[in-house]
Amino acid sequence: MMMNFTNLFKIALRALNANKFRGFLTMLGIIIGVASVITMLAIGQGSKQSIRAQISEMGSNMLMVHPGSMRMGGVRQDASTMQSLKMEDFEAIRDKNKYISAISPSVSSSGQVVYGSNNTPTSLYGVNEDYLEIRKYKVQEGDLFSEQDIRTFAKVCLIGKTVADNLFTNGEDPMGKYIRFGSVPFKIIGILEPKGYNSMGMDQDDLLIAPYTTVQKRLLAINYLQGIYASAINEESSQKAVEEIEEILRFNHKIKAGADDDFEVRSQEELSSMMTSTTDLMTILLSCIAGISLLVGGIGIMNIMYVSVTERTREIGLRMSIGAKGRDILIQFLIEAMILSLVGGVIGVMVGILASLAVKIFASWPILIQPWSVFLSFAVCSVTGIFFGWYPAKKASRLDPIEAIRYE
Numbered sequence: 001m002m003m004n005f006t007n008l009f010k011i012a013l014r015a016l017n018a019n020k021f022r023g024f025l026t027m028l029g030i031i032i033g034v035a036s037v038i039t040m041l042a043i044g045q046g047s048k049q050s051i052r053a054q055i056s057e058m059g060s061n062m063l064m065v066h067p068g069s070m071r072m073g074g075v076r077q078d079a080s081t082m083q084s085l086k087m088e089d090f091e092a093i094r095d096k097n098k099y100i101s102a103i104s105p106s107v108s109s110s111g112q113v114v115y116g117s118n119n120t121p122t123s124l125y126g127v128n129e130d131y132l133e134i135r136k137y138k139v140q141e142g143d144l145f146s147e148q149d150i151r152t153f154a155k156v157c158l159i160g161k162t163v164a165d166n167l168f169t170n171g172e173d174p175m176g177k178y179i180r181f182g183s184v185p186f187k188i189i190g191i192l193e194p195k196g197y198n199s200m201g202m203d204q205d206d207l208l209i210a211p212y213t214t215v216q217k218r219l220l221a222i223n224y225l226q227g228i229y230a231s232a233i234n235e236e237s238s239q240k241a242v243e244e245i246e247e248i249l250r251f252n253h254k255i256k257a258g259a260d261d262d263f264e265v266r267s268q269e270e271l272s273s274m275m276t277s278t279t280d281l282m283t284i285l286l287s288c289i290a291g292i293s294l295l296v297g298g299i300g301i302m303n304i305m306y307v308s309v310t311e312r313t314r315e316i317g318l319r320m321s322i323g324a325k326g327r328d329i330l331i332q333f334l335i336e337a338m339i340l341s342l343v344g345g346v347i348g349v350m351v352g353i354l355a356s357l358a359v360k361i362f363a364s365w366p367i368l369i370q371p372w373s374v375f376l377s378f379a380v381c382s383v384t385g386i387f388f389g390w391y392p393a394k395k396a397s398r399l400d401p402i403e404a405i406r407y408e
Contacts, residue, residue, distance in 0.1 A: 012335040015308070027344030029297025030384065034348025034377045036290030036356055042356040044283025046366035052277060061235045061268065062134055063100075063242060065093075065249070068264040084253065084262040085225040092248050099232050099241035102130035105212045106227040109219055113163060113208060113257040114180045120166035124157070124181050124208040126215025133361045134231040137209075142175055150211040153218055157181075158190035160205035168322030184218050186210060206376070234327040238267045291380075297344065298384040301337055305392035309333065316399055326397035333396050337389020338382070345381035349374055 016023045023210045067084045090105045097103075107126040112119045126132070129144055146157050157179075159167075164174050186208070195204040216222055232241040242265050249255075249263050311315070317331055353369060360367040 009335055012339060013331050015312070015332075016336055016339060019308075022304065023340060026300050026340050027297075027347065028292060029300040029309050030341055030381050031297075031348040031351060033290065033292075033294030033297045034345050034381050035352035036293050037287055037377045037380075038349060038352025038369065038373055039355045039359065040290045041283060041285035041376075042352075042367045042369045043359060043365060044279060044286060045368040045370055045373070046360075048279045048283075049368050050366035061232040061238050063230040063232060063238065063268075064266045065089075065230070065245060066264050066266075067226070068261050083222075083224040085228060086223075087225065087251055089252050090225060090228050092252055093228065093230065093245055094246055095242060097230075097244050099237040099244060100230045101233045102133045103228065103230040104128045104131040104134060105225045106131070106229050107212055107215045107220060107222070108226060109182070110216060111182050113167065115167040115177065118167045118169060120163060122160075122206050122208060124210060124215060124219070126210055126212035126219075128212060130227060130231075131209065133230050135348065137195070138193040139190045140193040142188070144190060145211050150213050154211060154315030155184060155186050155214055155218065156189045157186040157208045157210040158192055159188055159209075160192050160207045161194040162203055162206040163208060164191060181208065182219060184214075190342045196273055218342045220353060232267075242267055268402075294380060294384055298341075300389040300390035301340055302392060304340075305333060305337055305389055306395075308336070309392050312396075313399065322397070326407040328391045329399075330397035333393035334389050336384065337393065341381050341385025341389070345378050348381065349378060352377070 065085065087105065090103065093100070094103050104127045108123055110123045113122050113124075128150060129147070132138065132144060139158065142158070144158065145154065147157055148154075159174060159179075167179060168174050168177075174191060177188050178185050179188060180186070192205065192207075192209070192384055197203055212225075216225075230241065230245070232238045245265050246261070246263075249265075250261065255261060320326075320329065335348070352374075356367050356369050359365050
């Protein structure tokens with residue numbers, strides 16, 4: 001009759017208790033492996049969540065239309081020199097597209113903005129009223145410019161917090177003040193709510209926003225657009241909106257089938273997919289490296305179980321001679337391997353959670369500990385205990401009782 005499982009469990013515990021320090025060193029590989037996997041997955045998932053959140057703040061359904069490079073006279077032109085986007089294109093997209101909720105022309109310039117004796121480098125964006133909705137900006141103080149300001153090329157602007165901090169260093173109220181960008185004076189009519197840095201490390205508060213006609217006519221002296229920003233009605237409609245914009249622009253620009261487009265349409269969905277796939281790849285790589293620790297821990301269990309079988313050969317022979325069967329010996333040694341693995345797993349989970357929180361506190365990295373990562377790590381260490389404990393246990397169960405008793 002098979003020995004009682006409870007008795008086998010007690011025997012296994014006594015055997016491990018007799019070699020506590022050796023058992024702890026064996027578990028150390030499992031502890032480090034499980035803790036590493038949980039920490040690496042927490043960092044990876046936290047980074048992915050942070051990227052998605054920041055892309056959402058930029059406008060998760062945002063679409064960007066820019067001039068594209070194309071061949072002229074056999075020579076491929078630089079996209080930045082192309083003048084392929086006109087106001088007619090903006091109006092055609094605005095009037096004909098069914099999947100867009102907001103759209104804005106865009107022209108921009110970089111340079112020094114000056115107030116009194118203070119100056120700072122920044123970027124000036126010429127847009128319309130929809131731009132703030134598209135880019136998820138909000139006015140903290142003051143008002144947005146009007147359609148009348150756009151029609152009259154009014155020299156008014158809104159400023160970001162970074163620009164305000166750099167120019168108004170003595171605590172003055174920026175509202176109503178005049179600043180100069182290049183040679184053009186602008187009156188500040190609004191201050192934007194701060195947004196901080198985006199996932200690419202760009203300061204979203206280091207900007208000026210003005211009517212696109214003002215930047216186009218008074219500053220750049222151009223009659224074309226440098227870009228068009230739009231917002232799809234929802235994320236699911238982004239691809240349909242992209243396809244419709246491409247169709248409208250190809251018709252407007254009289255581009256024949258098979259010919260290169262002289263424009264480029266991008267969606268935030270593409271950026272999000274690219275960034276998250278890169279993060280996923282890094283998470284997998286880090287987890288694989290951490291998983292090596294689990295493998296090393298499993299090999300450690302296998303090694304110690306081999307040593308244990310060798311040390312206790314006479315004990316095994318005596319137990320078998322008084323009625324213990326091979327499967328009893330097999331189960332006993334498997335229980336020992338499982339205890340080492342599971343206790344190591346529990347400690348590893350706690351260490352992994354603490355390490356993840358330490359990374360968040362001291363390194364200020366985004367962390368997301370998901371329950372499935374804890375269950376996965378625990379399941380892997382359980383399987384590791386069974387897998388690496390099986391062969392030594394099987395070897396012990398197959399010992400010849402007579403030979404085992406004689407063993408010195």
